[in-house]
Amino acid sequence: MANTAGIFVSVLGGAALVLGAAYGWTARDYRSQELAALTDRLSQLESSNAALVDQIAQGAELKEKISELEASLATALEAVEAAKTAAAAPEPPVAAPEPDTIVADATGLEFGDPSRGEEVFAQCRSCHQIGQGATDRIGPHLNGIFGRRAGAHDGFRYSDDMAMMGSDGLTWELETLNAYLENPKALVSRTRMNFAGLKDPQDRSDILAYLRQFSASPQNIPEAAPTAQAREVELSPEVLAIVGDTDYGEYLASECKTCHQQDGSDQGIPSIIQWPTEDFVVAMHAYKRQIRPHPVMQMMASRLSDEEIAALAAYFAQLE
């Protein structure tokens, strides 16, 4: 390689010589110029060569480290296998997710631990249902989310941005869901999903493994009680059955609209329009009983009667 470069420089020098001659320069000028160029080139090559030698040495060190790590990984895996065998031995196998649901895809992302994912999913449950009998709530249900086109689940009213992303071709796969969960508004800028995002990659791969269980083979959706969701607060059937007075709700809502945007946009403060009334009622009672932490909302809810909460729920549910 060094030779080729040298020859190339010589050729250039020759060409310059010809050109130079045409302009009346002497051959001697060109030789000294060529010599200077070659000297420069040589010192460049020498220094890059030294850098390469360094890199080769580093590479060898890394190789050594890798093989050390591989050895310790193998030991660890053996230990895990042994532990698994020991743990599984006394009992018959339980209905665990099929091991083949845990796969890697071409992007290098991987599905994590679905049972831990179920725990992470707890924070999503106030808006999203999943599992047998799941229905749309504040957010759409998430059965069969993998492979579903964004904003395309019938009967759910998406933000314009989400609908547009869907018609532009966004489909929910491991990679796209991973990006969306990391920062929803980075992917779909005006999504109504008011969620800051899961910053921990492990949380995301675990939750995606959990979601995947409800997509891989929908006919085999696990029974694991996702529809028997405990409410955040226990409310009597009478409280849930109150039919809200939307006129009264409109007056009470004027207080909410100081912060919550009537057009459903949200910037630092979530949208509260078009929620299912029951979800609205449950959320407000959760603030009233100080189960939900936000101090402004606790204050607002603290003095609302059951009828007033129902009136607000009815008003905001029907707001266009």
Add this chain to the structure above:
Amino acid sequence: MKLNRRVFVGTGMAAASTLSAPMVHAASHGKPKVVVVGGGAGGATAARYIAKDSAGEIDVTLIEPTRTYYTCFFSNLYIGGFRDLNSIAHSYGKLASEYGINVVHDWATGVDRDAKTVSLAGGGSVPYDRLILSPGIDFVEGSVPGWDLSAQNAMPHAYKAGSQTELLKAQIMAMPEGGTYVMVAPPNPYRCPPGPYERISMVAHVLKETNPTAKIIIADPKEKFSKQALFEEGWQKHYTGMVERIGPDFGGGNVTVDPAAMTVNIDGEVVKADVVNVIPAQKAGLICDAAGLTEGNWAPVDGHSMVSRLDENIHILGDATNQGDMPKSGYSANSQAKVAAMAVRGALTGSRVFLAKFSNTCWSLIATDDGVKVGAAYEPNDEKIASVSSFVSQTGEDAALRKATYEESIGWYEGITTDMFG
């Protein structure tokens, strides 16, 4: 008369009075007329809600001298470099075009309470069936000896947003290296209780970036102030050694100024300053006094409907009022406006009137992504509007919560300005 959905779904009583009340007005002088004086958080909101909810049954006129309204809230963030001036500027175009409000850009100079008319500086007068005054504040003359409105260019108050805010910011940016900024803080009660201290935070933020050896002095006649622990913690954390507050124990309440010499005399000690921000003692906007609706510096109102205690046809909102426990804030004025709007519509068209509820939250920014808030809920009794529950941010909160609080305040700004201007 146009019957809307609201009338039909009302109770029997309400519907009956709806049918009778407007006819009385129709017989005397056509559609009932509401005049609103002042296009800020109280007046703009009240005008918009009455126009929107009466669906054409009430004529609404809004009298506001400025064509572009700069919100006082978030004007400190402009000083701190977190907002540009355009982002706190609003026009009245939508109130006119979408809500049918007659927007008059003029000064209301007086009220003839017997004839029920409002006189305008530009000549002529406007008749009303119900008048809503939301004029904000004016300054008490002589409260800071040596300062009057003629000195507001040398020593700006920047406590009505707009050109004064721009002027103050320009003066801060032009301070010499290591220069001195002095704030003369106001006595209670005054507009926006945390406002002077949020401003100190924002001034410190700017100076820390551009002029880190500059000094900030507050001469304060009050022993305590809003969110004091939060601000003092923040100043210590973000602007260590930059802010010195002289409270009443050390003569902070005994202040005179000399605008020509640019000096501030704090209890006998003369401070030469580069910027002097004088926030004088305050009183109800002048029109309240002109209309004979004040007792002392403020206009007393009944919190059930924000009606003046001195005139049953006039409602008064916001900073100008003496109503009880609510702080003088844009949020409070906006909250009071909705109660007044409901009461006025009820009186003029017989629409349903519900129990008054009020609330307030004041967000303040201490430094980048370091937001705090204080708030309370209120209900009226016969004596006053009384606080029923409250909260305040805590010292030592983590950075994520403070950031979320700041982001929430941005959302609130969008919400309330939409609620005011449509």
